[in-house]
Amino acid sequence: MLLILLFMAVFAPAITIFPYNRSSGPALSPPAAPHVLGTNDLGVDLWSMICHGARVSLTIGLGTALLAGLGGSAIGIISGYKGGFFDEVVMRIIDMTVALPNLPVMIVLAAFFGPSLLNIILVLVLFSWAAPARMVRAATLSLKQQPYIQAAAHYGAGTFYLLRKHFLPELFPLIAVSMIRLTGRAIVAEASLAFLGLGDPTTGSWGLIINHATSFSGIYFTPFWKWWLLYPWLFLTMLVTSLAFLTREFEDALGEKRI
Amino acid sequence: MKKYSKQILCWMLILIMALTVACSSNNNQGKADAEKKTEKTEPVVVKLAGGDFGLSQPYTTYSRGPGTYKVKLVFDSLVAKDDKGYIPWLAENWELKEDGKQYVFTLRDDVKWADGKPFTAEDVVFTFDYGQVHPPVGSSQLLMKEGFLKEVAKTSDHEVVFNLSEPNPNFLEAIISVNIIPKHIWEGVERPDEFTDEEALIATGPFKLVDYNKEHGTYRFEAREDFWGPKPAVDVIEFVPVSDPVMALENGDIDLASIPVDSLSRFEDKEEFTMMDNLGVYGTRLRFNIANVDDFKSKEFRQAFAYAIDRQDIVDKIARGAGVPGSMGILPPAHIWYNDQVPKYDKNIEKAKELIEKSGVTPGEYELLVGEGQEVRLGELIKEQLEAVGIQVNVVTADLKSRDSRMAEGDYQLVVTGHGGWGRDADYLRTRFAGKADGWSSGTPGYENETFSKLAEEQRVETDEAKRKKIIMELQEVLAEDVPEIPLFMRTGKTVYRNTTYGGWKYEFDHHESTHNKLSYLE
Numbered sequence: 001m002l003l004i005l006l007f008m009a010v011f012a013p014a015i016t017i018f019p020y021n022r023s024s025g026p027a028l029s030p031p032a033a034p035h036v037l038g039t040n041d042l043g044v045d046l047w048s049m050i051c052h053g054a055r056v057s058l059t060i061g062l063g064t065a066l067l068a069g070l071g072g073s074a075i076g077i078i079s080g081y082k083g084g085f086f087d088e089v090v091m092r093i094i095d096m097t098v099a100l101p102n103l104p105v106m107i108v109l110a111a112f113f114g115p116s117l118l119n120i121i122l123v124l125v126l127f128s129w130a131a132p133a134r135m136v137r138a139a140t141l142s143l144k145q146q147p148y149i150q151a152a153a154h155y156g157a158g159t160f161y162l163l164r165k166h167f168l169p170e171l172f173p174l175i176a177v178s179m180i181r182l183t184g185r186a187i188v189a190e191a192s193l194a195f196l197g198l199g200d201p202t203t204g205s206w207g208l209i210i211n212h213a214t215s216f217s218g219i220y221f222t223p224f225w226k227w228w229l230l231y232p233w234l235f236l237t238m239l240v241t242s243l244a245f246l247t248r249e250f251e252d253a254l255g256e257k258r259i
Numbered sequence: 260m261k262k263y264s265k266q267i268l269c270w271m272l273i274l275i276m277a278l279t280v281a282c283s284s285n286n287n288q289g290k291a292d293a294e295k296k297t298e299k300t301e302p303v304v305v306k307l308a309g310g311d312f313g314l315s316q317p318y319t320t321y322s323r324g325p326g327t328y329k330v331k332l333v334f335d336s337l338v339a340k341d342d343k344g345y346i347p348w349l350a351e352n353w354e355l356k357e358d359g360k361q362y363v364f365t366l367r368d369d370v371k372w373a374d375g376k377p378f379t380a381e382d383v384v385f386t387f388d389y390g391q392v393h394p395p396v397g398s399s400q401l402l403m404k405e406g407f408l409k410e411v412a413k414t415s416d417h418e419v420v421f422n423l424s425e426p427n428p429n430f431l432e433a434i435i436s437v438n439i440i441p442k443h444i445w446e447g448v449e450r451p452d453e454f455t456d457e458e459a460l461i462a463t464g465p466f467k468l469v470d471y472n473k474e475h476g477t478y479r480f481e482a483r484e485d486f487w488g489p490k491p492a493v494d495v496i497e498f499v500p501v502s503d504p505v506m507a508l509e510n511g512d513i514d515l516a517s518i519p520v521d522s523l524s525r526f527e528d529k530e531e532f533t534m535m536d537n538l539g540v541y542g543t544r545l546r547f548n549i550a551n552v553d554d555f556k557s558k559e560f561r562q563a564f565a566y567a568i569d570r571q572d573i574v575d576k577i578a579r580g581a582g583v584p585g586s587m588g589i590l591p592p593a594h595i596w597y598n599d600q601v602p603k604y605d606k607n608i609e610k611a612k613e614l615i616e617k618s619g620v621t622p623g624e625y626e627l628l629v630g631e632g633q634e635v636r637l638g639e640l641i642k643e644q645l646e647a648v649g650i651q652v653n654v655v656t657a658d659l660k661s662r663d664s665r666m667a668e669g670d671y672q673l674v675v676t677g678h679g680g681w682g683r684d685a686d687y688l689r690t691r692f693a694g695k696a697d698g699w700s701s702g703t704p705g706y707e708n709e710t711f712s713k714l715a716e717e718q719r720v721e722t723d724e725a726k727r728k729k730i731i732m733e734l735q736e737v738l739a740e741d742v743p744e745i746p747l748f749m750r751t752g753k754t755v756y757r758n759t760t761y762g763g764w765k766y767e768f769d770h771h772e773s774t775h776n777k778l779s780y781l782e
Contacts, residue, residue: 022643027576042576042640197631197656215632218505218522 001242005235009054018045020052020204031227038227040209041216046227049209050235056205057187057239060117064124064186069179072129073136077167080140081159090133097130106189110198117203120193124186132178139171177250184243191236206232302494305761306513307774309498311476315468316459317395317438318451321660322698324679327397328775332466332480332496334438337364337383338431340767341778345431348488349378349439349463359426359722366417370487372441373461380413385442387411387421393451399433400690400697426722429686439463465491465781475500482780489781492763496780508532508755515756515764515774520579526755533758539583539593539749540682541771543634545641546666546674546744550705552625559618561742565604566611567648568641574748577637581753585746588735589688591681593749598732601739611648624651628674630662637675637747666699676700681749682769685731689715692743706743 008015017034018024023043024035031038037046079090106123113119143149149166157165194207195214213219213229312326313319315333320326339348347353350364370378387402388411394403401407410422423430444461448454460468465486470479478498482491501507504516509525517537518526526532545568547555554560570584583592588601615622629638638654645652652673657665665671678700680687687701693712696702711734718730754773756764763780764773773779 022646023576023640041636042643212636215635217519217633218503220503221505221525222521224521 001238002246005054005239005242006058008051009058012048012051012055016045016048016051018048020044020048024048028224028228030223037231040212040228041224046209046231049204050206050232053204053206053209053232054235054239056117056203057190057236060121060124060190060205061183061187061243063121064128065179065182067121068125068128068182069132069175071125072132072178073171073175075129076133076136077140077163077171079133080137081144081163081167087137090137094130094134097127098134100127102127103189103192106193107196107198110193120190121186124189128182128185132175132182135174135178136171139174140167143167143170173250173254177247177254180243180250181247184240184247187236187243188240206236210236303492303761304495304497305493305515305780306497306499307515308501308504308507308513309476309478310500311473313396314455314459314471314473315478316454317398317440318393319453319455319459320396322397322700323659323663324770324772324775328772328777329468329478329480330438331464331775331777332780333460333464333468334440334462335370335464336435336438337366338434339777340435340769342766342768344768345435349383360423362421362423362430363414364419364421366419367487368417370463371485372463373467373483374441374444376441376443378439378441378463379416380419381416382439382442383419384411384413385445386437386439389440389445389451390437395437395451397436399436400694400701401427401429401433402437425720427720428722428724428727429684429719432684432686463487465489465777466496489778491780492782493761493780508757511757514760515754518753518755520581520752523753523755531757531759532755533762535754535756535764535773537750537752537754538682538766538769538771539591539751540769541677541679541750542585542591542681542746543637543675543677543748543750544585544744544746546671546676546703547706548669548672548674548704549743550669552672554620554623554625556705557618557620558741559614560620560622562604563611563614563618563648564645564650565742565745566607566614567650568644568745568747569606570745570747572606572644573637573640576640577633578748578750578752582748582750584748586735587739587742587746589691589738589744589746590685590731590735591746591749594682594685596685596728596731598735600732601735604739604742608647615648615650622648622650624653626672627652627654628662628665628671629654629656630659630675630677631656634675634677641675663699667696669696669704675747677750679771680769682771684769685734686719688731688734688738689719692738703743706741708737708741708743711737711741 021044024045025039025043027039027041027043029035029039035045035047037050039045040049075090079087106127109123110120113123143166149162152162152166190205191207191210194205195211197211209232210229213225216224219225219229310325312321312323312329315329317330317334320330335349337348337350338345340346349366349370351367352365354363355361356363366380366383372378387408390398390403407424407427408421409424412420412422414420441461444458445451465483465488466480467483468478469481470477476498477500480496482494499512501513504513505518505522505525507513508516508518526534547561549555565587574580574582574584586592586597586601587604588598590597592599627638627641629635635654635656642652642654662674662676666674666676676699690701692703692706693715694701696704714730714734714737718727718734721727721730756762765776765779766773767776770776
């Protein structure tokens with residue numbers, strides 16, 4: 001399922017006939033050829049919008065996951081490996097980030113910095129690096145005590161050698177899992193921001209489609225919600241659930257390997 | 260992955276079922292409420308959609324219809340309007356003297372302020388004198404600012420004389436915009452916009468404001484037993500927060516709402532609901548900031564906008580067919596002096612491109628400021644239409660009040676705004692296109708046309724109606740040629756109300772909202 005969505009996002013221009021940002025047919029026509037998923041109030045083809053929205057959602061998801069996952073892991077490894085004062089400081093910052101209620105602060109920040117794709121990714125990163133950092137730090141600490149690592153260190157292995165040869169391969173699955181989890185969270189967070197009208201109005205993300213649909217006065221009393229609202233919601237749910245399952249599968253596999 | 264898909268399906272079904280059950284149980288609740296209400300005949304409580312529009316006092320209200328008309332529930336003016344024209348209110352009658360340069364108002368002698376003190380000519384004189392120093396929100400510029408009012412004097416306890424510097428056909432309209440305040444309370448008030456004591460709401464009107472919550476945007480008005488005029492037909496008017504008007508009306512949260520075309524069928528065959536046609540005098544317009552953006556100084560370039568924007572398409576998509584395209588002469592088809600001869604500017608991309616070339620302007624990228632909700636969609640549609648002729652537009656959204664204040668400050672390039680009042684006396688053409696910018700609604704920064712200003716001045720003092728009408732027709736032609744702004748569409752559609760609660764809704768002859776009309780709540 002994830003692959004299908006990825007495919008949709010990557011080949012969006014190839015598999016859609018109609019433009020995603022301008023009207024191409026009568027407004028609010030129900031799903032039927034040539035508009036397979038119908039059109040919205042401006043007559044824009046919904047299938048095209050969803051395909052292009054997939055790009056936005058995945059960009060945000062993966063972008064956030066990469067930045068937060070790698071950045072967070074790096075901080076986690078360093079603080080776990082070095083320990084001491086730096087470790088203390090990092091841990092307190094992590095505590096603070098974790099304790100703050102995410103969505104409200106994100107709403108304030110998004111409103112303050114103004115909506116743009118990059119800003120949204122940055123705001124999301126700001127809130128999601130702490131979880132992987134903490135996890136990776138804990139794993140690093142326990143790894144540090146492993147006899148083979150201590151032995152390697154005794155034989156004069158340098159910090160970077162140790163990190164590259166021993167820590168990274170051991171930690172990689174853990175980082176990967178947390179990154180996938182982050183992807184799902186980031187997509188949902190972006191959709192919620194867009195739904196609340198704080199997203200970038202020009203991106204056309206799924207949350208934004210849903211936002212426009214729900215702000216159409218009395219949409220639930222018309223048949224329009226059956227396509228305009230349902231399909232983006234369905235795709236969003238599919239993407240997020242498939243990411244969640246993927247995380248679980250990885251965790252299972254990981255669980256067999258370690259501990 | 261496959262084993263999960265069934266599970267998902269199950270959960271979705273459960274979710275959908277739960278939602279449906281929740282919705283339908285609400286419905287039943289609403290019906291039950293409505294039935295209960297009809298059994299008890301008293302008191303009549305009318306609930307309407309709320310929203311914060313300031314304390315209902317002439318100086319603290321917000322300058323839009325829902326604000327200024329609430330003030331009129333509490334306060335009275337000398338003259339009022341019904342569905343046909345001007346009617347006596349605090350003034351029993353009035354006389355025109357000295358070639359239209361003097362108005363003599365005879366006041367009612369049975370009117371008392373809510374605190375029991377009698378209402379006299381003193382209060383009227385005071386209101387207008389005080390207004391010269393502190394103009395009330397939404398009051399006529401004519402009366403309060405332009406030196407037009409020479410003197411207001413009382414000749415007896417119940418007679419007031421207004422001396423004007425020149426005749427004006429629009430004087431009564433201006434008089435209506437001023438609500439009379441009690442002298443014995445306001446005399447010592449230095450900052451009327453901060454005067455929010457209970458005393459600030461002492462007035463002569465048919466209702467008193469007993470509860471106002473700024474945060475929730477709720478109001479509760481109760482009828483005054485000792486009101487001097489027609490007996491109130493409604494005992495309580497409540498303004499409550501509403502998220503979706505269709506749902507709220509069905510559930511009985513509110514008793515009247517303007518319903519989108521697509522949801523009308525839900526109310527069509529039900530006995531407890533009645534429909535009214537809205538007057539097409541609520542308009543949405545696209546304004547150019549000619550003062551700030553040099554490109555807009557070219558008439559041809561503005562005309563190109565008019566040709567590029569498909570107003571019929573906007574009516575079909577944004578208003579869902581419930582509207583009429585705006586007339587380029589500004590006065591809408593529903594106006595008594597609408598000029599149907601002005602150029603129509605039907606969508607014509609070729610013509611638009613030609614005009615851009617002729618204007619010598621290289622279209623840049625412009626910022627289009629819009630409000631919330633449907634206006635965002637409108638902005639996107641305009642953006643799409645303009646792109647077809649090579650004009651790039653960047654849609655920026657703001658909430659109603661920040662958009663209004665940016666308009667008032669001239670801080671925009673292009674802006675879309677919707678408001679009522681398009682059916683009023685045609686003198687608004689003058690304040691809109693030849694007047695000074697004042698507040699968010701009047702003035703067009705940077706637009707100047709000598710012919711227009713001259714004609715606009717002529718009609719201002721012309722008391723012969725036929726002659727004045729002719730000038731207004733000419734004014735519309737000038738505007739249609741110059742395109743200082745583009746009237747996009749006039750909202751029509753239908754209003755639905757619950758007749759079991761209350762059915763006495765009436766329109767003022769030139770206003771789009773029956774809930775704004777104070778006569779709606781009186782017998």
